[in-house]
Amino acid sequence: MSSPEQWTPERPAGTPAATAASPTAEQVIAGLRATSEGGADLVQLLTPEGERVSHPDFDIEITAEELRGLYRDMVLVRRADREGNALQRQGQLGIWVPLLGQEAAQIGAGRAMRPQDMAFPSYREHGVAWCKGVQPTELLGIFRGTDHGSWDPLEKRFHLYTIVIGNQCLNAAGYAMGQKFDGKVGDDDGEATIVFFGDGATSQGDVHESMVWSAVYDAPLVLFCQNNQWAISEPTERQSRLPLYHRARGYGFPGIRVDGNDVLACLAVTRWALDECRHGNGPVLIEAFTYRMDAHTTSDDPTRYRLSDELEAWKLKDPIERVRVHLVRQQWADTAFFDEVQAEADQLAAELRDFCLNMPDPPAKRIFSEVYAEPSPVLDAQRDEFLEYLSGFETTVGGGH
Template identity: 50%
Template sequence: MPTGPSVPVLQVLAPDGQRNDASAEPAEAAYLAALTPQRMVAMYRDMVIIRAFDREATALQRRGELGLWVSSLGQEGAQIGSAHALSPQDYAFPAYREHGVVAACGIDPANIFAMFRGVDHGGWDTEAHRCHTYTLVVGGHVLHAVGYAMGEALAGQPDGPHGGAVIVYLGDGAMAQGDVAESLVFAASYQAPVVFFVQNNGWAISTPTEAHVRVPLARRGEGYGIPGRRVDGNDALACFAATSAALDAARSGRGPGIVEAVTYRMAPHTTADDPSRYRPASQEQAWAARDPIIRLERHLRQIGALDDVAKAAIDAQGDAAAAHARAACLALGPPSVDGLFSRVYATEHAQVAADAALWSAHRPPVGARCRPPPKPPHNLSRCPPPQARPRRIGTKPTPPPRRLGLPPHLRSAWWGRCGRRWAMRCGPTRKCW
């Protein structure tokens, strides 16, 4: 948790599942009041499914089926809660850990595997799903989101067909990036309809938030003229309400907003990371008690919206999603290399065409093996295994003088004067003849 001046935190569900809307502002309270049990169950189901998917993905990485995995474990409440606030005309720019957002946008999360399996740099139909691709340069996509939002404002009237808002996902680490600072300047300057959803998960790989954040991130926008709101990021209902209110303000022309969701990255930064080198296990255990899924489950049970039968059915959906993800991952074969050339430019480029021609001239024929076939097993009867050479004692014998190729009377037309095969050394000009 950042040090410095404190800010009010929106929390609707306590860790024990008790609901209290008292900390909500009027705009947020309206969205909370309109929340039906069915909607909350839908959020719960999405969170369960994405956790099951994420666990499966980590297992696939451990089995070597994925080169890397970036786990979203523990951040399901922030991701699903905020994504449920999106309207069909809104547009999301995820960073690279937002598997819950991607799924909530209607994209089969197994699509994410393509980039982590080394098959693709990440692609789905961004326009159809209103969700941009992942961007791996931290903070690099935030400017794109602001530009997209500027375009939304330029393209249409607030109540017209293009009255959408843009939500961009970033983290506490990205808030240090210059591009994010410039994003805040541009968003404020043009009053772009964009919501900066900052998942403060406590750690930028090994750097704790408090090491580089002196004032809560919810207040980072004050100097830019952008209002901010801090929410309990493990409370899906609070994330939903605060994001809904911020998106509504953006859509209605009241400019950008920041939502800081205070959550915790329960997993390593990636599967290549080792958190035991920089954070105590007790911290993880403390945050496990605030788990977003357990919290919502307790609440749903309290209000009678979820029982063991319904929970079992949802868990089964999670298992099915994991099984589907596993099958989809294993079905992902290597991409066509020819296709790589055709996507560098939208139009023909002479250098790419030249390289593509070289590739097609040199690639192995279809069906050819990349490695030579294995050697047949050693035939002991025909060729005894080599024995260790006897250790030489004394001075090294002088080698016999090296002869340049064959003696003249044995040279045939295949040999050049230099004594080497002309076809190998001298080229077709036969200069050594």
């Protein structure tokens, strides 16, 4: 599968890509329309009505078993997400970051990765975490405030969540540059890195800088932007005159817009992009055009800045429902299969809730551990002073303080 010419700038040997001319007023208007509607360049393999379509540059063969697996992934991840949301509302978590509506983008991209590939998430990539073998229970400590993540990033090839907007892009660019310098790219067995961020993050300097560095060094980095169209309360058109994937042209590498509610298109495009990177042809920018069906976080009220009509329109493009419809039409799944997946999802939610309700509070001394790689006399003194202070509030056997 080759890169489409309209998305890949001409790059003469040893020179960066030429800067595109300033857009005309008509192009700006067309760009804004594309930003709100998806645009003609949107890569799609499965329509909202569940119809399988082809694409001249990005097309994949998918078996019934594989599609059932993608459906299962999305259903289970959505169920875990809804349970996390409910747990926060019930006071068990300090905050929760919903992914509702973005399951196809995350599962498609996550399943496109090979075991050797590295992923850098923001704070919403629960679906990618699932694909990398990180269980939903391992995410709870972050949102309960008891840890920064309980998995080994190198073992899972999945970095810890990044709260600072866009910072993960710089981390990923540096990691990808290391892959390049260590000679881990160049063939089918090569490594690649993928970093996930939202449309709001594209206004951050860290994201711009990561694109500059990755372009200069041809780093094997896939920049995967989940454009859910709302950077908290600001729509994308308040941040960019043109669709976000056009920005790649300014850095001299390919930019592609994919239907973020189409798990097959996300799988195909991300698989191609990762392969480009592992062969030394990176970086690549992917804009997954999707929609945030819920609040930005549980501390946000989306009804204050967007219309209910918009939400209702996007419910018709639900990423899970279109796969379900296609499975039924192809007679690739029956009622027993769907019931089995739903039962598995309910069991996962029950396990998540039970784990959360029984999470122990970490000891106070833990806030001083793993701060520095080597012992620090100053930190040790602070720890001892703090623990001595706390001991004054402990109840003695006789009932005194």
